[in-house]
Amino acid sequence: MSVVSETLWAVARGLPLTVGIWLASVATGLLVGVLVACARHFGGWVVNAALATLVEVVRGVPFVVQAFLLYYGGPFIGLDLTPVVAGWLALSVYAAAYFSEVFRAGFRAIPAGHTEAARLLGLKTNQTITRILLPEMALSVLPALANLAVILIKETAILSIITVPELTFTVSGVGSATFAFAQTMAALALSYWLLVELTAWAARRLERGIARATLGTA
Amino acid sequence: MTTPFLQAEKLERRVGDTQILAGIDLSVNKGEVVGLIGPSGSGKSSLLRAIAGLDPLTGGRVLVEGRTPTPGDGTIGMVFQQFNLWPHLTAGENVALALRLVRKMPRAEATERARAMLDRVGLLKLADRRPAQLSGGQQQRVAIARTLAMEPRLILFDEPTASLDPELTTEVLDVIRGLAETGMTMLVVSHEMGFVASVASRAAFLDHGRVLVDGPAKAVFRDAEEPRLRRFLSTYLQRVAWAPDPEPVPAADPGPLATFALLQQPAAPEGSTMSLLGLPPAAPPGGFSLLDSMGDPAAPKSPKADG
Ligand SMILES: Nc1ncnc2c1ncn2[C@@H]1O[C@H](COP(=O)(O)OP(=O)(O)O)[C@@H](O)[C@H]1O
Numbered sequence: 001m002s003v004v005s006e007t008l009w010a011v012a013r014g015l016p017l018t019v020g021i022w023l024a025s026v027a028t029g030l031l032v033g034v035l036v037a038c039a040r041h042f043g044g045w046v047v048n049a050a051l052a053t054l055v056e057v058v059r060g061v062p063f064v065v066q067a068f069l070l071y072y073g074g075p076f077i078g079l080d081l082t083p084v085v086a087g088w089l090a091l092s093v094y095a096a097a098y099f100s101e102v103f104r105a106g107f108r109a110i111p112a113g114h115t116e117a118a119r120l121l122g123l124k125t126n127q128t129i130t131r132i133l134l135p136e137m138a139l140s141v142l143p144a145l146a147n148l149a150v151i152l153i154k155e156t157a158i159l160s161i162i163t164v165p166e167l168t169f170t171v172s173g174v175g176s177a178t179f180a181f182a183q184t185m186a187a188l189a190l191s192y193w194l195l196v197e198l199t200a201w202a203a204r205r206l207e208r209g210i211a212r213a214t215l216g217t218a
Numbered sequence: 219m220t221t222p223f224l225q226a227e228k229l230e231r232r233v234g235d236t237q238i239l240a241g242i243d244l245s246v247n248k249g250e251v252v253g254l255i256g257p258s259g260s261g262k263s264s265l266l267r268a269i270a271g272l273d274p275l276t277g278g279r280v281l282v283e284g285r286t287p288t289p290g291d292g293t294i295g296m297v298f299q300q301f302n303l304w305p306h307l308t309a310g311e312n313v314a315l316a317l318r319l320v321r322k323m324p325r326a327e328a329t330e331r332a333r334a335m336l337d338r339v340g341l342l343k344l345a346d347r348r349p350a351q352l353s354g355g356q357q358q359r360v361a362i363a364r365t366l367a368m369e370p371r372l373i374l375f376d377e378p379t380a381s382l383d384p385e386l387t388t389e390v391l392d393v394i395r396g397l398a399e400t401g402m403t404m405l406v407v408s409h410e411m412g413f414v415a416s417v418a419s420r421a422a423f424l425d426h427g428r429v430l431v432d433g434p435a436k437a438v439f440r441d442a443e444e445p446r447l448r449r450f451l452s453t454y455l456q457r458v459a460w461a462p463d464p465e466p467v468p469a470a471d472p473g474p475l476a477t478f479a480l481l482q483q484p485a486a487p488e489g490s491t492m493s494l495l496g497l498p499p500a501a502p503p504g505g506f507s508l509l510d511s512m513g514d515p516a517a518p519k520s521p522k523a524d525g
């Protein structure tokens with residue numbers, strides 16, 4: 001097999017897992033991030049301080065170290081995970097920490113009166129969050145969230161070192177076997193770049209959709 | 219009916235070293251409209267927020283018909299200076315949301331009721347606009363419709379027109395005046411003295427977290443013996459001092475007395491705010507006297523000021 005076809009085959013094998021872990025981590029990270037931000041915004045100062053510390057720890061440690069710790073250190077505390085599950089979990093935690101900060105800024109940017117009006121009219125806190133606060137901030141937090149999602153695509157490459165057979169793992173394997181490092185790395189670069197472009201395009205479409213839904217403008 | 223509808227007893231709120239509410243007693247009977255006046259920072263907003271249960275008290279209690287209301291229990295509605303409409307929803311959706319989520323109305327019914335409420339404030343045609351596409355006065359009327367839709371027993375207005383241009387102020391005050399005529403119990407914080415004097419049956423003057431004067435609105439404005447109230451009201455007179463004044467003013471201290479005289483000018487037929495202040499938009503027919511009505515109890519008064 002030629003280097004080119006081997007590289008293409010490696011891309012084809014690695015890409016689905018990269019996209020899969022990435023999408024799963026973004027989804028989990030968004031969900032946990034929203035919950036963390038809500039708890040920090042609406043919970044008391046104890047909850048806020050505890051979660052703030054957690055977020056700081058996650059943001060303060062390089063992702064490669066976190067992935068290592070979870071995968072290789074996990075078994076010592078009875079957490080024996082497969083590489084894929086460990087990768088998804090590590091990336092989700094990492095994503096959640098950053099996403100939560102974006103949502104927290106979103107909550108803070110909304111005038112307190114919008115929440116107070118809802119409260120006096122009888123809306124529950126969860127209704128206020130889902131029906132008022134999140135839709136209201138959607139358009140303004142989207143660019144920051146999309147930016148993080150793009151960064152997370154590239155962080156998935158780190159999961160190759162805990163032997164997740166994703167894009168970087170499969171393609172760099174071809175490089176090591178054939179010594180065609182330049183070609184394989186170029187293929188890798190192109191693949192990530194295409195994913196990032198796709199994400200940016202999707203985010204732009206989403207932004208238009210949200211603008212139509214929340215501002216009534218096209 | 220011996221116990222008042224709303225009873226606020228010894229309300230105290232202290233944040234750090236600041237005594238925001240320093241023992242406020244206030245009672246309001248059903249159907250009464252009470253105007254709250256006072257200088258900026260005197261605690262008017264804090265009082266309303268304490269009554270609504272939005273801010274915790276450090277002392278005292280609030281009772282509505284003997285029970286302490288909690289925010290969202292349907293007892294108290296509030297209209298804010300900044301409207302606080304939800305910007306991502308249309309006017310109709312702003313009004314309908316709580317009907318659907320809190321009253322559990324089916325969508326069609328909630329929409330119908332929201333339209334009826336918007337019609338009441340004269341905004342049926344704009345039901346599909348978002349707040350950003352409405353003027354300030356229209357936004358405030360939507361906010362009033364949103365509050366009315368939930369049928370509160372008591373409505374608190376916190377400077378509802380303070381961020382509106384004068385011509386938009388009138389349309390909002392007219393809505394509130396209409397509500398007063400339906401017997402709605404209301405507490406209105408406002409710097410529109412003419413409005414307070416004509417619509418409120420009672421007025422309370424706050425200063426430094428205390429109620430310094432509390433009485434029938436007309437008496438509060440006319441007698442104004444409390445020195446700080448006098449000083450406060452005289453600033454409003456200065457603001458309307460450009461009004462034509464053919465007669466010499468006899469009193470050395472025009473102060474609040476003259477202010478009240480202004481308030482007693484007969485209302486224009488359309489009952490606009492300007493007319494309540496005694497300042498007709500056009501030059502007044504037959505001259506305009508500040509103090510004409512003071513010595514003459516039979517002088518024409520705004521019909522609504524009599525209520
Ligand atoms: N959360 C707070 N913390 C500290 N001081 C406050 C707070 N809220 C209001 N105040 C102070 O309480 C006083 C009364 O405020 P406010 O009720 O808004 O007055 P008003 O509505 O009459 O202008 C002001 O001096 C204000 O600075």
Ligand SMILES: [Mg+2]
Pocket residue numbers: 262263264377
């Ligand atoms: Mg205020």
